[in-house]
Amino acid sequence: MIVKRAELYDYRNYAQARVDFCDGINVLCGDNAQGKTNLLEAIYFGSVGRSPRTPRDKELIRKGCDRGRIKLTQLDRGGENTVEILLDRNENKRVAINGMPITRMGELMGVVAAVYFSPDEMRIIKDAPGDRRRFMDIALCRMSKAYFYLLGRYNKILAQRNRLLKSGKATDDVLDVWDAQLAGEGAKIVKTRRGYVERLGGFxxxxxxxxxxxxxxxxxxxxxxxxxxxxxxxxxxxxELFRNRERDKALCFTSCGVQKDDIAVKVGDTDVRAYGSQGQQRTAALSLKLSEMELHRAQSGEYPALLLDDVLSELDPYRQRKLIERSKNYQTIITCTHLPAEIASALGEFALYSVKGGAVSVDNKA
Ligand SMILES: Nc1ncnc2c1ncn2[C@@H]1O[C@H](COP(=O)(O)OP(=O)(O)O)[C@@H](O)[C@H]1O
Ligand SMILES: [Mg+2]
Structure with a gap:
């Protein structure tokens, strides 16, 4: 799958912009704070319905405007499809696929497939388990609408159980009902995630x-x-829920469950999360992202687009070259503040764009 075009209206620092991408390597070059990350963010937003930078959709609307809009055109084996997201300061976002409004967010999953990698994400290995869980959940949601809805059901049950615990009215009869539901949906999540991590592990x-x-x-x-x-x-x-029940009542929240799970990342016998060098952690983070690309292809038959936000400058020359070599297998959109000659020559053929003050212009079609 490739992202053919992104159109932005009153989105972040863009009043109106339209960018046509090539199917190989695309390089967005520009000074800081010009809108490079904003553009990648918009593509990612159209892919999974959330920004990699903020959980608050309203921040994406251009300052001083009431509404913003993103329109993405993708091309996959089945042909062209569009995803349109309308953002409104006073309402929830609305999504249309091929011009038809969708009623459930799950329908968005998988239309535009994109994997995002930034210096922030390089910390995924040493950060709290929440980031690794999110990584896994977002990847699974993109591959399966069923998982997206399953996760939604689990979180709803968990929130209801927590509300009940907080109310101080949690009787054992009622908790029995919630616990059975939580364990039922939770077990499906664990099974799916376990299978995912197993397959991802090979890649x-x-x-x-x-x-x-x-x-x-x-x-x-x-x-x-x-x-x-x-x-x-x-x-x-x-x-486990039953064993922790009295403690949960005292704490007023659910202390065990799949919302605590994690992925262990090891090199040999070393747990890279806690004991890896910075270089190891970064390489492992990049390995996770590249394996996500491969697993997605194994599952759907097509690579997602790879979005590399300011990543090359963070890697040593050897890993830069290796990553560039890999990037040639898929559509890749790279941002950078400048393009050193050795990187340009390693990239070979690419389309170059310059990003300045919320405007994108084509520099050359290499
Ligand atoms: N909602 C918004 N409305 C207008 N401008 C915004 C909004 N959100 C961020 N910006 C502006 O976007 C710019 C940052 O863009 P970004 O894409 O992160 O830059 P970079 O090119 O360094 O990646 C900043 O100038 C910031 O003020
Ligand atoms: Mg940036």
């Missing part, structure tokens, strides 16, 4: 080996409820 090991010139072997392990099958996971989850 991540390959990517990490590639990036470290065969010197390091990366291993991913899902950390969550154990169980040979869904029924056993569900039983283990339910037991």
């Amino acid at each position: 991540a090991r390959e990517a990490h080996e590639y990036l470290s010139d065969g010197k390091e072997s990366l291993k991913l392990e899902y950390e969550g409820f154990e169980g040979a099958d869904q029924a056993e996971i569900e039983k283990n989850f339910a037991c």
Whole structure:
């Protein structure tokens, strides 16, 4: 799948812009604070319905405006499709696919497929488990609407259980009902995530080996409820909920569940999350993103677009070259403040754009 075109109206610092991308490497060059990240953010927003930078959609509307709009045109094996998102200061966002409004956000998943990587995301390995969980959940949502709705149901049940605990009226009868539901949906999540991490692990090991010139072997392990099958996971989850029940009542929230799970990232016997060098953590983060590209293709038959936000300047020359080599396999959109000659020559053919004050112009079609 490729992103053919992005159109932005009153979005961030863009009053109106239209950018046509090529199917290979696209380089967006410009000084700081000109709108490069904003453009990648818009593409990612059209992909999964949330910004990588903020959970507050209203921030995306251009200052002084009441509404903003993003329109993306993609091209996949099935032909062209458009995704349009309308942002309104006073209302929830509205989404239309091929001009037809959708009623459930899950319909958005997978139309525009994009993987985003920025210096912030390089911390995914050493950051709190929440970031690794989000990584996994967003990837799964993009590949499966069913997972998106499953996660929504789980979070709703969890919120209701927490509300009940806070109200101080949590009787064992009522908790029995919520716990059964939570364990049921939770077990489906664990099973899906475990399968995902297992499959991702193979691609991540390959990517990490590639990036470290065969010197390091990366291993991913899902950390969550154990169980040979869904029924056993569900039983283990339910037991844990029951074991923690009195504590949960005292704490007024649910202290165990899939909202606590994590991915262990290891090189050899070293847990990279806690003990990896900065270089190892960065390489592992990049390996995760590249493996996400591969897994998506294995599942859907097509690569997503890769969005690299200011990433090249953060890597050593060896990894820069390796990443550039890989990027040639897919549509890649790269941002940078300047383009050193050695990077330009490693990129080979690419389309160059300059971004200035919320305007994008084509520099050359290389
Ligand atoms: N909602 C908004 N309305 C208008 N301008 C915005 C909005 N949000 C961010 N900006 C502006 O966008 C610019 C940052 O753009 P960004 O894409 O992050 O820059 P960069 O080119 O460095 O990646 C800043 O000048 C910021 O003030
Ligand atoms: Mg930026």
